Amino acid sequence: MSERRGHDLGLHRVIEPEGALPQAAQRLDAESEAFDNEIVIDVQTLNIDSASFHQIIGELGRDEEKVAERVRSIVAERGKMQNPVTGSGGMLLGTVKAIGKDYKGPVELKVGQRVASLVSLTLTPLKIDRVIKVHLDADQMDIEGTAYLWPSSPIVAMPEDLPERVALSALDVCGAPAQTARLVAGQKRVLVLGAGKSGMLCAATARATLGDAGEVYAVDLHDTNLKLLKEAGIVDDFRTANAKVPTEVLHAVEAMTGGELVDVVINTCNVSGTEMSAILPARDRGVVYFFNMATDFSRAALGSEGVGKDVDLLIGNGYAHGHAELTLKMVREFEVVRSRLEALTGEG
Amino acid sequence: MSERRGHDLGLHRVIEPEGALPQAAQRLDAESEAFDNEIVIDVQTLNIDSASFHQIIGELGRDEEKVAERVRSIVAERGKMQNPVTGSGGMLLGTVKAIGKDYKGPVELKVGQRVASLVSLTLTPLKIDRVIKVHLDADQMDIEGTAYLWPSSPIVAMPEDLPERVALSALDVCGAPAQTARLVAGQKRVLVLGAGKSGMLCAATARATLGDAGEVYAVDLHDTNLKLLKEAGIVDDFRTANAKVPTEVLHAVEAMTGGELVDVVINTCNVSGTEMSAILPARDRGVVYFFNMATDFSRAALGSEGVGKDVDLLIGNGYAHGHAELTLKMVREFEVVRSRLEALTGEG
Ligand SMILES: NC(=O)c1ccc[n+]([C@@H]2O[C@H](COP(=O)([O-])OP(=O)(O)OC[C@H]3O[C@@H](n4cnc5c(N)ncnc54)[C@H](OP(=O)(O)O)[C@@H]3O)[C@@H](O)[C@H]2O)c1
Ligand SMILES: NC(=O)c1ccc[n+]([C@@H]2O[C@H](COP(=O)([O-])OP(=O)(O)OC[C@H]3O[C@@H](n4cnc5c(N)ncnc54)[C@H](OP(=O)(O)O)[C@@H]3O)[C@@H](O)[C@H]2O)c1
Numbered sequence: 001m002s003e004r005r006g007h008d009l010g011l012h013r014v015i016e017p018e019g020a021l022p023q024a025a026q027r028l029d030a031e032s033e034a035f036d037n038e039i040v041i042d043v044q045t046l047n048i049d050s051a052s053f054h055q056i057i058g059e060l061g062r063d064e065e066k067v068a069e070r071v072r073s074i075v076a077e078r079g080k081m082q083n084p085v086t087g088s089g090g091m092l093l094g095t096v097k098a099i100g101k102d103y104k105g106p107v108e109l110k111v112g113q114r115v116a117s118l119v120s121l122t123l124t125p126l127k128i129d130r131v132i133k134v135h136l137d138a139d140q141m142d143i144e145g146t147a148y149l150w151p152s153s154p155i156v157a158m159p160e161d162l163p164e165r166v167a168l169s170a171l172d173v174c175g176a177p178a179q180t181a182r183l184v185a186g187q188k189r190v191l192v193l194g195a196g197k198s199g200m201l202c203a204a205t206a207r208a209t210l211g212d213a214g215e216v217y218a219v220d221l222h223d224t225n226l227k228l229l230k231e232a233g234i235v236d237d238f239r240t241a242n243a244k245v246p247t248e249v250l251h252a253v254e255a256m257t258g259g260e261l262v263d264v265v266i267n268t269c270n271v272s273g274t275e276m277s278a279i280l281p282a283r284d285r286g287v288v289y290f291f292n293m294a295t296d297f298s299r300a301a302l303g304s305e306g307v308g309k310d311v312d313l314l315i316g317n318g319y320a321h322g323h324a325e326l327t328l329k330m331v332r333e334f335e336v337v338r339s340r341l342e343a344l345t346g347e348g
Numbered sequence: 349m350s351e352r353r354g355h356d357l358g359l360h361r362v363i364e365p366e367g368a369l370p371q372a373a374q375r376l377d378a379e380s381e382a383f384d385n386e387i388v389i390d391v392q393t394l395n396i397d398s399a400s401f402h403q404i405i406g407e408l409g410r411d412e413e414k415v416a417e418r419v420r421s422i423v424a425e426r427g428k429m430q431n432p433v434t435g436s437g438g439m440l441l442g443t444v445k446a447i448g449k450d451y452k453g454p455v456e457l458k459v460g461q462r463v464a465s466l467v468s469l470t471l472t473p474l475k476i477d478r479v480i481k482v483h484l485d486a487d488q489m490d491i492e493g494t495a496y497l498w499p500s501s502p503i504v505a506m507p508e509d510l511p512e513r514v515a516l517s518a519l520d521v522c523g524a525p526a527q528t529a530r531l532v533a534g535q536k537r538v539l540v541l542g543a544g545k546s547g548m549l550c551a552a553t554a555r556a557t558l559g560d561a562g563e564v565y566a567v568d569l570h571d572t573n574l575k576l577l578k579e580a581g582i583v584d585d586f587r588t589a590n591a592k593v594p595t596e597v598l599h600a601v602e603a604m605t606g607g608e609l610v611d612v613v614i615n616t617c618n619v620s621g622t623e624m625s626a627i628l629p630a631r632d633r634g635v636v637y638f639f640n641m642a643t644d645f646s647r648a649a650l651g652s653e654g655v656g657k658d659v660d661l662l663i664g665n666g667y668a669h670g671h672a673e674l675t676l677k678m679v680r681e682f683e684v685v686r687s688r689l690e691a692l693t694g695e696g
Contacts, residue, residue: 152656297645305666306371306498315661318653
């Protein structure tokens with residue numbers, strides 16, 4: 001076979017516009033056979049981003065055939081599943097079909113292995129041969145198709161000891177626990193704002209990192225998860241408060257700490273307007289980590305300036321070395337996290 | 349006189365909505381006399397945010413009287429200068445009129461001193477008595493009025509050795525040099541993306557911090573400032589490239605470094621779509637600092653994930669301890685920076 005050398009960032013698959021990276025591209029080439037630096041995936045399930053899936057259903061109604069046709073036509077046109085309205089993608093699940101000789105990916109993989117992509121579908125060359133079933137309530141589609149990943153695209157082998165949907169929902173947010181482990185190391189007080197899937201995983205990671213050497217606090221609108229986290233010894237204390245009202249959160253935190261501010265704040269809410277609730281409780285030179293994708297850049301930058309807060313404001317990068325492994329480890333080690341994820345995904 | 353204790357974050361001036369911080373508030377109370385923790389400023393000049401000023405002129409035309417009336421009515425209605433269309437404010441220049449007995453502000457000030465606020469007008473209680481003159485080309489208005497600042501609001505004494513407009517334009521971006529000094533300390537390779545006002549100041553700060561122990565590179569669309577920075581020894585090398593085309597910037601950087609990536613990237617462009625140009629040139633576990641307010645949170649978060657880059661992504665907090673002093677020091681120490689700011693502001 002001839003040499004088919006690809007670019008490390010996937011530029012060899014970009015059709016237009018020229019010079020764009022695959023995510024910014026209008027159209028990818030998903031027809032060409034594999035390049036030497038690619039791994040080929042037999043795709044079985046597309047996990048469509050929730051915002052995208054709901055936009056499609058909102059437009060077409062809950063009609064499996066129409067939804068299937070829409071996704072098929074987007075992918076046929078763009079060479080990737082990127083909803084032109086929401087701009088978002090999703091993840092995929094499948095089996096390794098072939099590994100190019102120059103593929104040096106982030107983890108060791110072999111042909112036949114079950115894998116999930118940890119990179120957005122918005123930059124993954126994808127070809128759909130057949131849609132088997134649309135799962136309207138799970139934002140998922142079972143398909144027959146092919147995807148190509150190059151070395152810079154994070155990918156993970158699916159664990160064999162966890163229900164697939166539990167693993168997927170944890171992997172979807174796996175950037176947060178990895179950053180949490182780094183940021184809380186050596187600190188005394190940590191606040192987790194929002195105690196949903198990523199919030200629970202971050203609280204567990206903070207506890208695992210700090211042991212008894214630091215305090216982990218949590219705030220959420222409702223106390224269902226908070227109580228369970230406290231019972232399990234993952235958080236030392238919690239309060240319910242509305243993260244859209246910064247002073248409410250500040251008072252809740254001061255009530256827990258006896259008036260002190262915290263070293264690190266991890267914002268895992270899923271609503272907008274929570275920037276200042278994360279910034280106010282942070283101490284001078286503390287760190288605020290925004291995993292919440294509804295964070296507004298300028299509200300955080302100007303808001304922090306507005307209260308004269310000298311804190312580091314971090315954007316929640318979805319990738320960190322070892323992020324998938326660490327996250328699955330937390331699911332395995334903390335029974336309460338696993339059982340909540342099972343309940344949320346309807347498994348177990 | 350009676351006790352008039354104010355809240356450290358200015359909540360005592362918020363009329364509506366209840367619980368909001370001054371920046372998020374619809375209306376502030378700028379009528380009440382000073383509280384014990386406030387400093388009172390006789391305001392002489394409003395430096396209206398450029399986006400806001402241009403929106404007003406776009407709507408009303410270049411008519412000084414109409415512009416004055418619009419600003420007056422916004423301030424009368426909201427108790428602060430926050431353009432309801434753009435949401436943005438500006439800065440003010442004035443003279444200290446009174447200092448409350450409980451005002452413990454960020455710097456030592458005395459009555460009669462000339463000061464600039466380093467906090468947005470969007471959260472500063474302001475009352476306008478009279479508009480003296482509108483400077484249509486400078487986004488400025490001379491007025492008679494009163495403003496109140498509480499301890500958490502950054503403020504600075506105007507330097508006596510620099511032209512006022514030069515000092516103002518440097519102070520407007522003073523968050524960036526302070527962060528740059530921290531981030532580049534001990535590093536080997538720094539890239540400054542965009543070489544305008546804040547870019548020149550950041551490059552100078554990187555040079556001052558690193559001395560000969562590291563390399564400072566710069567990229568901009570045009571080479572006017574770049575050449576001057578190189579001649580002055582502030583940058584070691586430069587290239588022109590379009591920060592909206594990530595691979596162009598990556599290649600430019602690799603050409604300067606001999607193929608290496610850099611430890612720290614400082615993004616000071618003033619246009620959108622430059623996230624990936626800042627992320628790609630950063631090395632594994634490097635730092636990318638987004639001072640550019642046109643940065644999009646999710647493009648940075650998902651873009652970095654999309655190329656599997658484990659880098660820290662920092663939001664450009666407008667405040668850092670000592671930011672104004674450091675910035676003015678850079679203007680004084682680096683002749684080329686001062687003369688470029690003089691040229692840009694029409695001074696000197
Ligand atoms: N940066 C990245 O790479 C990346 C990747 C994936 C996801 N994310 C983001 O991560 C965020 C969290 O995802 P997730 O899967 O953990 O979501 P989730 O399970 O829905 O958790 C969000 C939590 O925030 C709580 N919450 C909502 N509004 C609140 C308020 N006003 N005050 C206090 N708490 C509030 C929710 O409480 P209730 O349920 O009790 O209302 C819920 O417990 C999302 O914004 C998502 O976009 C980021
Ligand atoms: N975070 C904060 O607290 C804060 C506070 C104030 C300002 N800011 C932000 O800081 C940024 C810079 O402010 P500034 O006063 O330094 O602006 P500036 O003086 O206008 O500098 C911007 C520079 O970026 C260059 N540039 C524009 N488009 C480019 C492209 N496509 N490729 C390469 N270079 C490009 C410009 O080049 P040319 O002039 O050659 O076209 C200019 O040299 C703005 O976005 C502003 O909003 C942030």
